[in-house]
Structure formats: C-alpha cells, structure tokens
Amino acid sequence: MTFKNFSESFYSLLNLNFGLLKFSRLNLTLIILALFFCIPVVIVCGSLFFPAKDIWVHLIDTVLTDYIFNSLALLIGVGFFSLLLGVIPAWLVTMYQFPMSRYLEWAILLPMSMPAYIIAYSYTGTFDAAGPVQTIMRELTGWEYNDYWFPEIRSLGGAIAMLSLVLYPYVYLLARASFIEQSICVLEVSRTLGCNAIDAFRRVALPLARPAIIVGLSLVLMETLADYGTVQYFGVSAFTTGIFRTWFGMDNSLVAAQLSAILLLFVVVFLYLERRSRKQLAFHHTSNRYSPLLKQKLKSSSAFFAFVICFAPLLFGFILPASFLGEWAISTYSEALDIDFYILLLNSLSLAFVTALLALVIALFLVYMNRNSHLFINRFLVRFISLGYAIPGTVIAVGVLIPFAWFDNRLDEFLTLHFNFSSGLLISGTLFILIFAYLVRFLAVSINTVEAALEKIKLEMDEVAKTAGMSHVSIMRRIHMPIMRGSLLTALLLVFVDVLKELPATLILRPFNFNTLAVRTFELANEERLAEAAVPALAIVIAGIIPVIMISNSISRSRPGYE
C-alpha cells in the first residue's frame, strides 16, 4: 500500500465516523417522526384494553353477526369474481393474438380508475326501478313496478358485483406480470414433454403464477374490507359502516375503535398472506434469458371468444359506467360548473397536492435514513409505516380523531380553567388532521416508489462519487435526483390521485363546511341527485386514469424481450 492510498483510506475512515456522528442526531428526529405516524394503529389496538362489555353484548345481540356475515360474504364473492375476471384475461392477452388484444392489454386496467362508490351509484342510477333501463322495459311491456323480477342493484350481491368490477385489475396486473415474467422457455419445455396448451397452463403457468395471484388477491380483499362508500350506499351492514354507525349513531368512540381493531385483524391476515407470497415469488424465477414472446394467433371462433372474455370486464367495469356518467354530466354540466364546483375542485386539488408533496418529502427522508443506516429500528419503522396502505380509511380516521380530539379537549379545559379562554377544536377541526390521516394511509405509496427507485442506484455508484470527491449533498443533488426524477414524479402523482379518490377518512375528518370532489359526489348520490353527482365523479375518474397509464407503461417496459 502506497502512502497516498493509505492516507486516503485513513481520511475516508475519519469522514465516515464524522458522518455517523452527524447522522445519529438526525436519526433520532426521524425515528420520532416515524413514531408519530404509528399513533393511529397504536390507539386503535390499544382500545382493546378498555372493556365495554354492555355495548358489546348489545352489538352481539343485534348487528355484529350481520357485520361479520356481510363482510365475509363480500370477501368471498369479490375474491372469487376478481380471480375469474383477472386471471383468465391476463393469460389470454399474454399468450394469444386476437382482435383488439393489443389495446385490451392495457384497457383492461381502466376500471381501476373508477372508485367503487362511483361505479355503484352510476349503476344504481341506470338500473334501479326509477332508472332508464327499467323505465324503458315497463314502457315496452306495459308492466307495473311489481309485475316483474329485476336484479336489485342495492344489495349484497350488487356490492359484490360493483367491487369485483373495479378491483379485479389488481389480480390481472399481478397475474399478467407473472405470466410475462415466466420465460416462454418454461412453457416450451412443457410442450416438449408432451403438454398441450391447456396442460401447460394448468400444470406450469398457473402454479408458477400462484404467489403473484395471491398477492393480487390479498390487495383486492384489503380494498374490499376498506370499502365504505359502496356498502353504505347499498345499505349493506359491513364492518366499515358499523364503525361509522357506532361512532356517530351510538356516539361511542371506544367501541368504534374496538370494531376497527377487529377489522385490522382481518387486514393483518391478508397482509401476512401477501408478504409471504411475495417472498415465494423470488424462488419462482425461471430463467434469466428471455426469447421474445411470439403470441399465437387465434382463429375465428376462439378469437371471438377470447375477445369477449377480455372485453366484458372492461365494458361493465369502465365503458358502461363511464358513459352513464358522461351522459349525466353532459345534461347537467351547465348548472354543475358553477362557482361552488370550482371551489370544490380547488379544495380537492390543493389538498391532494399538499399531501402528495409532504408525503414525498417525508418518504425521501425515511428512505434515505434506511439507505445510510442499518439500524433495525429504522427498517422496522419504515416497514411499519408502509403498512398504512392496508389500513381502511375508516380505521385511520378513528385512530387519528380519538387522540387529537382528546388533546384538543384537554387543552380547551385547561385554558378555560386557568385563562378563561377557549381554544375550541384546535387540531381536530382543521385540515391538519385530515392531511395527517392521508399521510398515514398513503405514505406507503411514496415510500415504496422512492425506495424502488433508490434501490436501483447501486451503493457502488455512491462510492464512485465519493472517490471523485463529492459530498453527500452533491451526490443527492447531482446523481440521485436526476436518476430518480421520473420516480419522484410518479410518487407525487400516485398519492395525488389516491387523495382525490379517498372517501371515508375525508368524510369523518374534514373541517366543517369543507368539501372535496369525492365527498360531494357521495353526498349528492346519497341524496338521490345522481345526475348532479356526475360532474365531480367524472373529474375523479379522469384523474384516476393517470396512474393506470403509468402502471401499464411500466409493466410493458419491465420485461426484456417483450414488445
């Protein structure tokens, strides 16, 4: 070792120590910040330690069986139909060529942009007794209201249908990614061993994709549990509506929190399922070599069949409801686009933007904290915060409102007592608490995006930059940021759209007289002013298309050899 080498490594050693020293104070701040976002879950789980026996006896006697039965029925129904609607089209568009298959490949994702409560009310407006379909039917046949049978949209079955139609894309996405990821070779091998196309699917492709499909299914089930708008609108008593009713109807926040904790238990099960399957995926890697996928061209009748199978979910999950909305919007937009609407739009957009920006900044801090340190507590906290996405908005609202309302009340009491001054609801009545709740739920989105981007920048690259004499800050500014720019924008957009669509937490936590697009849509629909709800609803759907486009772009780029 030459003297120069030696002195350089000695210097870098010093530097490293110095860096750690500087870092630990920052680290403490970040740990406190991270702990802050864990409050809601801790509060909700903590509620279980305060028994409320009387009310539970009452709940068990009356509504609890309903909540459990309906929630389970929703899970089973939505799970089954999203598998059906997700896996088969994913296989067809990956392996075969048929009319429109190139477009269907991404168009099948479009229902994702449709929040469940919006599709629910658009179907209701069209298919319930007073809607155009049944009216025309009556006019054509001369029947009266009770002369005929028509499926009741506002029912458990209807809720299952609505949720399946907008949630199946999760299964589709993961199944398709997995089918694409399986090198075509593995299917070719099975052909040389005597499998025909259906055998190859059944014995090789499907088992290989199973972990991915389970990941997608767990996401669907978590979303199903989290849904409030659809079940509320359809009058189905599920856990989320029960939490609302207990809080606002029975005015019992403790039991609402305890119901939330039970709901959380379900979520944990699906989360566990999801994480375990993701780990399995790592072993299901077939090959590093990819030959281009040559899609088999289907012939007349089977091509038509494949087209119908892939087109139907798109038709019922997006095209039909969107066109109902479009039609209503056209008939009402001249009145709907008043000053109130623009205030609504401004509220929603600025709320979404501020939240997205905050989420991005916090995510950057947390992810960098993880990159530069190997402390277990850091990793654990970041992982824990990323679970927020799985927690239903209702549960987060409960977990946020309880501690802040408590704090506000104590503060108010104290100030009134000693200074004869009332602070009122200092925090819990403001946008702060709403944004905080959004962050608890959606930080995961920005953390995951930023983390994925930063992981692609190898640590060696930092080391190269350091040997070139760059400081931490200039490495971030001149190397990381330019490479990650696209991903940062993605993180911003994804959170932005999620906030725009969010309903239950907003409904509970928004300040008095403060409305957003989602809340207004829901209110109008609940007041049976369906046509008027179309303009804000359509605005949400259009915003929702943005992430769909981004997702479909990123998966088609993800596999080498796949055009």
Place this chain on the structure above:
Amino acid sequence: MNNAIEIKELSLSIEGRQILENISFGLGEIGIACLLGPSGCGKTSLLRCIAGFEELNYGEVWIKGIIASKPNHHLPVEQRNIGMVFQDYVLFPHMSVTENIIFGLKDQRATRIKERLDELIELFALEKHTRKYPHQLSGGQQQRVALARAMAPRPGVLLLDEPFASLDIQLREQLARELRSILKQDGITTIMVTHNQLEAFAMADIIGVMGDGKLRQWDTAFNLYHEPKTSYVANFIGEGVFIKGEVINSIEVKTDIGNIKGHIPHNFEKGKKVRVLIRPDDILHDDDSKVTAHVRGKAFRGAEFLYTLETKNGLYLQSLVPSHHDHPMNEPIGIKTEIDHLVIFTDEEISI
C-alpha cells in the same frame, strides 16, 4: 428411409427475414450430431424447427420416419416425441427434482414411473438431491436434472441447445464426454447446438458447420479440420493462415515456403493462382532446419506455445511448438513444413 432425423431442403424466414436456407442432412439412429457455428448463424433456429416451435416456409422435417413439418403441415410440439434441453435448463421452479424429472411421464403406471426415475437418478448421480428444489442446486446439478427430465419419456430424438454454455469452462469438455457416454448407453439420437468447437469435437459423431443460415459442411470433426470444403469452414474450424501459391501440376503447389504436395481438385489447372491453408500443426519447429523465421508473437497454451512467425519473405505463419521451446520475441527459429492434407482454394473463393 432409415435415418432417425431427415431434413430436406429446409428454409425458414421470420417476418420477411431469411433465417435458414436450403438445409438438408440426415442423422442415423443413436447418432450424435452437433450444429456448430457463430452466434446468429441460425443453428438454434434449426433446432427449433426440428422441435416444432417454428413453422417452415419450405422443405421437410422427418422424425423417426414420420413427416413432422412441411409447409401447411405442422405436427404440434407435444406430439413429436422429442426431448429438449434449453440453454439455461429452465427447470420448473415450483417442483422438486423428482417432480421435474417425472413431469413428462404421465399416463403411465406408478411402478414404471418409479423404475424410470430410479434409472435416471442413478445415471445422472442425483441420489442426494431428489427432494431439493431448483434454486437449491448448482449449475451442473441443474443441467443434469434438465437432461434427466428431457430423457425420461424416452424421446425419439433429444435436442440440446448449448447445454454447457452456463457452466464453468473447465467443466465443459469433461461433461460433454460424460454426456456422450450416457447418450450412447441410453441409445438416444441427439442433436446438439453449440458455438464451441471443443465441445462439438468431444460430443459428436458428426458435425454440421453453419454460417449465415446455411449448412456449410456436414462431416466428421477430422474432415472438417483437415479437409474443409469451403474457406468459411477452414476459417471457422481451428486456426491457421492462408498463403499464396501457384498450381504446378496435379499434385503439387508452389508457395513461398516451398513446394507442397497433396491432393488438388481436378478443376485447378496448371499455373492457377491459389491460396493454401497452413495450420499451426503444419509448421514444425526444427532447430536443424535451414529455413528460419522470426518470432513476432507468442501465446502460452500450457503444453504448447502458439508462435506467430515471420518468414524471410514477409509471410506470417502460425506454429504450435512444445512449450519447453521457449524462444524470446524476434529471435529467428528453424522451421519445416509437414503437410498431410493440402487445403487450397481459389482467390475468388477466399474473398467470399
């Protein structure tokens, strides 16, 4: 027709691009053939035509006396009774070694499946690994499982696509020889694709050298080296240089390093300007020789040096010399020629 595989005037183009052109050959039962060529020459495409992954534009593929492919007739892959091993093995990651091997053995009695499984496990020495999953195996073990899986249903023909490419270079030749004896023992007709000559020499009864989608020569390793039919094959197989020469009579060519005797194709008349292929083993080092050449380059090969030599009249030659003859650069050393197989081409043939 007694050949296990018969290819007749096969042509393939994909999306308007000609991949394979007018290929014909036959391979007898229990024969082992190698398709050898640089990457992009079409050798893997040819293998895929035989397997049935590509549909032909022209020509025929016969497997065990049955027509498998011709234009407008295409026997599905799964009905061709072939086994195939892919370049990186592509084991089913969700199945154990045992499950992988018996994958193709459906519709058989359990006892017969067990019998065949045990046989293959023993043949490929996989006893310790039967319950493992692919990600727990080394590259060599994965390769053996892939071979066992392909051979399990006793395919009429076994197709191997660069089966050694993912393995350590030191292992390849040894494995090629081992595999050869296993295949001969099991009596399987095999076609293997490789870009590595030494693998091909170690494995094959017969080798097809391919270039630009054409089959350039279908011959034994010995003949490919010593009697290449085209300058392409001469260049591709082994090492060597072309030097200028002139035909003196029907058995002799005059060159700058002396007259060389050998077989001369009869269409080469006297006085014709030709190029003669000089292999490194044609030039021997001889300290007593009066003819000398200067050492201009040397590459150590273990047992030998490959010297690049410059003769007095400015010709560059290569010579393989036992490595205890360690001569410094630019030193003149004595050489003599000993050419058993005269390989000559006309100037026009060289330029192609």
